[in-house]
Amino acid sequence: MEFNVDRFNPTSSYLSVVLALTVLFLVERFFRGRRRSLGNLPPGPKGFPIIGNILDWPVYQEWFTFIEWGQKYGDIMSVSLLGQHMIVLNSASDAFNLLDQKGTKYSDRPVMMMGGELVGWSKTLALTRVGERFKEYRKNMHKLMGTRPQVVQEYSDLLELETHKFLQRTLKDPKKLSDHIRKMAASVILMMTYGYKVQESKDPLCETVDLAMIHFSITTTPGSFLVDVFPMLQYIPSWVPGASFKTKADSWGKHFKKMGRLPFQYVKDSMRKGTNIPNYVSNLLDTEELTPEKEDIIQWSAASIYTGAADTTVASIYAFYLAMTLYPDIQRKAQEEIDQVLGSTSTYNGIDLRLPTNADRDQLPYVNAVVSEVLRWHSVVPLGVPHATSEDDVYKGYFIPKGSVVIPNIWKMLHDPDTYHDPMTFKPERFLGENPERDPRDVFFGFGRRICPGRFLADSSIFLSCAMSLAVFDIRKVIKGGKEITPVVDYTTGTISHPQEFECSIKPRNTKAEALILSTH
Template identity: 55%
Template sequence: MVSLTFLDFSLAALGVFILHRFFSSKRRQSLPPGPKGLPLIGNVLDMPSSYEWLTFAKWGEQWGDIISVNLPGQHLIILNSAHDAVEMLEKKSNIYSDRPTLLMGGEIVGWNSTLALTRYGERFREYRRYLTRIMGTKSALQSYHNLIEEETSKFLRRLLQTPEHVHKHIRKTAGAIILMMAYGYAVEEDEDPYVNQVDKAVTEFTIVTTPGAFLVDVLPVLRYLPSWFPGAGFQRIASEWREDLRQMADIPYELVKQKMREGAALPSFTSRLLESEKLTREKEFNIKWSAASMYSGGADTTVSAIYSFFLAMTLNPEAQIKAQKEIDVVVGNDRLPTIADRDSLPYVDALLKEVLRYNPIGPLGLPHRVSDDDIYAGYLIPKGSLVFANIWAIAHNPKVYSNPSAFNPDRYLGSNPEPDPREFVFGFGRRICPGLNLADTSVFLSCAMVLSVFDISKVVEDGVVIEPVNECTTGTISHPKEFRCSIKPRSSKAASLILPEAARK
């Protein structure tokens, strides 16, 4: 029988101590700094009710680029720098790619069926595979260049006829492009029911996914209250919005299936998948909801960016003039710009970048959920934390962008260009927007075509200049608040390029 000496015992104890230190070291790490909360409720009273990205950016000036916020049962980690977002959300995407369970918007209304809120797993990966085939790369998108150019030309005609409805025309055009790609559906020239349906559902998505918008997200037990119970009005809202979402996904999908049975379906994302996949109930679910994700996600982001372009041109005539001069030299005045002209229009391309930076489409984006404990920059990022990349703060960081409150496309030109905002405005890692190539191409072409034939300026009424204000809506997807601008053809020659030949006779 072997007896333990004092030395043996000491070495064994030291080994146990080292192992204990190793396995418990994570837990002794501190969270990132942030506002000091109160017992039990944490930072509930500190949380902003709107424009969260501005508050988080202000906190960043006090506590640094990585901030933690403590809510009852939930840690929030805010990243105010692109470097940290890349290091965590991209380089460690294996543990930073999940989504949280958003009770009201995800489970109760049903947006967790779309890519935006789908948890990380096989369904998410299948959605991404499907969407990558159609628009995940620039080469895949090339087959749709003619469609994008054709619909943008129609957009110009609508602007010429009723320029006061610019926002409505932007929505119609974005919807027309994506409905044709997703479902082979050609929109009606006047009011289109499908375009209206997606607009309604996406507006509701922005509201229902805003942190703190519904008390049931903070107190989940409320979900079991009947709709007639005092304080359960959210149940009635959820019922209505759930039906709006169902119609948005079901109606165009069923239309494709009907057209396929009739032999009249145009080629589309949905029809190709229905023809090529071995269909099961789960496969059909994934095809339907990946198409709905493409439709709902792409339309709203593109609308926001193009409306921001009109606001930027109204407020910054010097940038507009410079872009028009470049187009006149490169393209001339006998035709409209095309996607093929892009490489020859560096200032217009820089103008697009500045539109995306100046008013980011998703200022805070949707949260990533970390699926395992992590140590980053000496801080503990606990499993289950919600991690937000503050895209607005990244885009307005004065250490990265000189005079960030100024609209200045020249910042991307010359021998020392500032970072391309397209590297972060569409998100990070495996949760990056799959439609970024479509959005980038559509917005560029809209900018180039509009500038080639229209002058955008401030409205003058009774000799008084109406000054637009650069203010955006709060929510997951942010849009410029409604503003007025004057949109007029640059010349009679420009007007002749807009109208089809038949309309000029």
């Protein structure tokens, strides 16, 4: 009989075969888990003996299922997948209390067999377990972009240059908006990390990383592959009919190694030739007392920086264009603020017309509110990257066992009607006035020791992209057959979620805006 242990589908018939082959192991694990969890676990959907909630586990936009469960069981709940405890947090206050305040217990990562071990992503910061390697990664990254003033002072020129190029590419071919956003994000982070200048045409390094990020999003979604909840399947020979996850893991693992090796070798070659542009990798190679272990840490911490920014920033800026297409009144109000500060004619108070910069940010409160609402409205990493407990814990009378996988439902936290009025509506005004609603950055970038180390760079990049785009473009619905086409608001499933592809019209606001876009840098 054939069975498929590829991407997890709990209703498939292979499940009975797998269970039959491993029943003794599972029974032992089940009863061991029962002994360790005699305390009062958080409530959750009732599962079956041994397999737990494997038949209930969602495989599409999981955050919505967790919200439904939360309405019945509460903001903190537990499920079990083949003996593995999964703790879901729907409340920001619970996430702060556990992942921030109890960071020593809640900062580890679970072993993700498919994405982390078989493909290799455990070598990057996102999935690195807590320990000395994790500390080295964080220390090195802090030197590059650890504070907001540092990012603004050192990288504003680079951000402004690459965002201006993005405007030019979009003016030339607005239908390739998503591609242009990706190239802009890649250009910034590759120059910072490797001193690498992205090719204007198709760039092989960018394409390599883009494909790797697709693999990451697929393979790191909790429960996405059965091998994640039943690690023994890693030992199934690849020739077993239906065991295609082994073939994928091998192919994607080779691609992952290539992604880390190519740009790192580029820096070493450039340093040897004397053509190197100072960057994160070369600075560390120059200052560190190199051992094979140190060099490996530098290589994969650099890959962590790029992969951490390559997809998340892209999703936020794409969501901004979707929001402006759907909310023209908000777009117009933001443009009016920019015009008032920078000038809507050739000069304003004797100052030549120019694009917004980071130096203008404090004078653009409404544009800032638009950026904040972009972060809240579209949760780029809707379930974060799962944490894991390194010790037993008791919280609100509930027992949370060591080794539990803890999933913060960031999408729910940023759409909680008790925190954000009318949460499904794009409404920047919620962040203005005497009683603004909570800054989404408190949740958007993660929690505790696992908070995104590139959050200040990402925030600056998103602000510039939004502000510059608003200054020169009118973003509208496409008209077909005399009718406006309203984009559908929907999101992709995976660790990193993008708005589904949509059409919009992007045109210069006027001839002066077009001239400004085409001006030299």
